[in-house]
Amino acid sequence: MKYLSCGCCGCGFRTWKGYVDQDQDKGFGICKGCQGWIESLLNAELDQLANKIENALNIENASRFADMPAETRRLFATKAINDGLVRYTIKGRP
Ligand SMILES: [Zn+2]
Numbered sequence: 007m008k009y010l011s012c013g014c015c016g017c018g019f020r021t022w023k024g025y026v027d028q029d030q031d032k033g034f035g036i037c038k039g040c041q042g043w044i045e046s047l048l049n050a051e052l053d054q055l056a057n058k059i060e061n062a063l064n065i066e067n068a069s070r071f072a073d074m075p076a077e078t079r080r081l082f083a084t085k086a087i088n089d090g091l092v093r094y095t096i097k098g099r100p
Pocket of ligand 1: 038
């Protein structure tokens with residue numbers, strides 16, 4: 007374990023078992039709280055995309071997709087981006 011500064015909120019934190027090094031400058035990382043915050047934002051984006059995908063499916067497939075667990079829907083949405091089935095544009099903050 008080592009001590010790092012969070013590149014997101016600036017707090018000092020100690021890494022934990024299983025901590026994955028982030029792509030940050032030396033001595034920096036992302037603290038647990040910010041990792042959770044970032045993941046919740048990502049999940050909200052993927053949930054929105056999954057809803058859009060669901061709306062684009064025929065009724066039978068939309069019904070099957072709606073019954074899938076959230077994590078499966080998010081994986082499907084991620085794969086749809088990676089496979090180029092949907093185009094995802096990141097815009098600046100409003
Ligand atoms: Zn932080």
